[in-house]
Amino acid sequence: MPLSGGHSLPEDLYSADAVREIDRYVIDQKGVDGFELMQSAAASAFRRLVRYWPEPGRILVLCGAGNNGGDGYLVAANAVRHGLEVGCLAVAPTEKLSGDARRAWKKAVADGVNVKELAELTATDVGQYFASAGLIVDAMLGTGVTGAPREPFADMIRRCNDATVPTLAIDLPSGLNATTGTVAGEAVRAAATVTFIGLKAGLFTAQGAEYAGEVAFESLGTDDWARESGQRPLARRVDWSGLRAEIPRRPRVAHKGRFGHVLIVAGDRGFGGAGMMAAEAASRAGAGMVTLATRPEYVSPALARCPSVMVQGLIHGSELPPLISAADVIVCGPGIGQGAWGQQMLQQVVASGKPRVLDADALNLMASRVAQPADNHILTPHPGEAARLLECRVDEIESDRVGAAEQLRKLFGGVVLLKGAGTVVAWGEALPDIVSGSNPGMATGGMGDVLSGILGSLYGQLGNAHLSASLAASLHLAAADRASVSRGYMGLLPMDVIDALSKVLMESERGAPTAQGAVEE
Template structure:
């Protein structure tokens, strides 16, 4: 469900601890009253509630014991003052409330909110609350969650997810780890989340995008203090709308030599399509020249599909060096297999020392052998490949995706692009990037091949590995989203994403040419 309103978000993403420190700095060092800050948060959350669901009907507000619960009580108070029909359940006993959270409860009661203690409500009545709600406000658990929610929170979270009504999460969906985006048990699946003070990294990676829904941010006028607090962002939020501005526009006198020559080494027997999709994606993403080195039997199909690509059929790795010498960037791995052919190809690529993108079976081969670290390489593992590289389980990777990517980088160097919802890009030169968004239609074979082609193309054009990796992941997602607008998710294929690339790029090109004197020329 698309929601109305302004969803512009800052770039900086913080850990839960960092946001708490910023909050303390604002209150303790800048003298801002904590209860006033809570009131401002609740008022902004209520404004979002009305904007998103102007005809919500009956509103069920679920409140916990901490400041997150305090936000909920004040949201309920705002709703009652505006004449809305509100049910408010104290999931944690109100006798446990203290500080600003207690003030919030008292204010809600004073303003006419009927707060019911969950312990005093029988199971059938709780069920009726969920059934009759037109909207549920989740203000149960905040940023301190690190494990599975305990009772009665787990039951109430389950009720939220089973209800027909949408859920608005206050600051964070209950049960979600604010730093890593992991879930350890029942976790609210919200339609939207309104978060405050600093964007939490966990909202944008791992299970975060699935649980948070559409994210809105309210700084509560603390932007300058957040910077002054000295808290370093854990990561940077990246999307195509922002990062495409870092890609230089093409001059009118452009020629193909200015945009790089990409060599794609891909496609052992049975996997010819992997090389073809990688090469076509590299071409569609703007590489000046693309050469595909693949098995001889795939030369004719590749030329039929994409005649602009130079295609060479190779039987043995000894045939690869002349092609490597002509290339600026090499993409190796899609469909090369783990047999002798793939091993020979990877050995030649690594031995060349040239800038490279390693994906798929290249990563699997690296995991089974000692590999020398290299700073000019970009590795693009999905969680399974990352687990093989680190000799651990997939769940270990997903428990902290940024940490896992940083550990792979420590072992192999270069830039690590850890794929998945909220793709993570890590290098030694910059704060990690998290690509904003996800698309369930991309969960199909071949999507990684398309990403590798886009990445090789941008690396050849830009020459900077971290920027290229983040821009490629953002462009890949933007093209998938564009294709999904007409094709949906279930039927989305990698070739659909390739076909959508020019439609995404043309808008960016037009934007970069605004005020530049007209259309940019592209020369053969």
């Protein structure tokens, strides 16, 4: 069931600790009553609930012991006051409640909510609660939980995920790490999450997109106080809708020399398609000129696929310097392999000192040697390549994607684009970017080659490595989303994304030049 609560989200993404400090600042320094804040959160969550599901049927509210559980009791009270049928289970015994959470439970009972203690119910009773629910509200575990949920929470999470009805998560899906987006054990797969005070970074990277569903944010009037608190965000949330205005308008007297000459060095034997996809993507993303340096046997197929690309067949790395000298930006790595041909090509590219995008086997070759840091390169590892570069395990990369990207940046310089759901772009000493969104159709070979081409194209046009990286990842995702509307996810191919690039860019153009105004040089 598609949700209908359209909304915008702020940019700042915080760690769980930072959000708790902001919350404490609002209460201790600004004199806001904690229970009043909890009531505001519950009222906001309930408004979202009825906006998403106007006729939810019987609502099952699952409450834990902390303030997250308190939010749940008050959501249940709001629902009862509005005449909705509610079942409320105290997953944590109410005798353990204290502070504002206990006040919330008492208020819910006073308002007519029939709260049942989970410990007093049989498995059959619990099953009936879930079977009769039209909507589940998860208010069990909040930002303070970082490990695998213990029983009975793990069982309740499994029941939520096995249910055929949607779940609305309050502040955070139970079991999801609010900072890293990782899942240590069981976690609720929510259709939507309503989060408060500060956006949690974990909702947007790693497994966050899988478990959080559609994210709605309610500041509860604390926007200015969040900044006053002195808590530094962990990252900045970006997406195509927010970044597309950064692509400059093309003047009517535009010519190809103004939009970058991108050299794609790609495609050793057996991997010729990688270079072709990267080159075509670079062209579709607006590069003024594109040259593909590849194996000689791929020249004819590449020209047949994309005749606007200049294609050169190379046997040895010594043939590359003339092509490098004519280029503004170099993309090196897609399908170059780790043999002698690929090593020669990478050596020439790195020795040139020109702005460059290094991907795929270029990164694998870097991992096997001591790589020199550079300020003008963009590295685009997926988690496996990142693990090789940092000499650690993939699960260590995924357990802290922001930290891993920052570590790579400190080691190798430039800009690091760590691919995956919630792509992380780390640059300089500023906040890293997390690209909001994910598309399961992109989990297929060749998508990274398309991204490299887009990235090289935007780097050549803008000259700004950081902006180009965040724009490219956002555009890549937007094109995949557009293509999946007609292609679905399982059948989505890199070529579909390339075809969708022009459609996405067309919607963002602010006054396209006429055919008369464009000139060629």
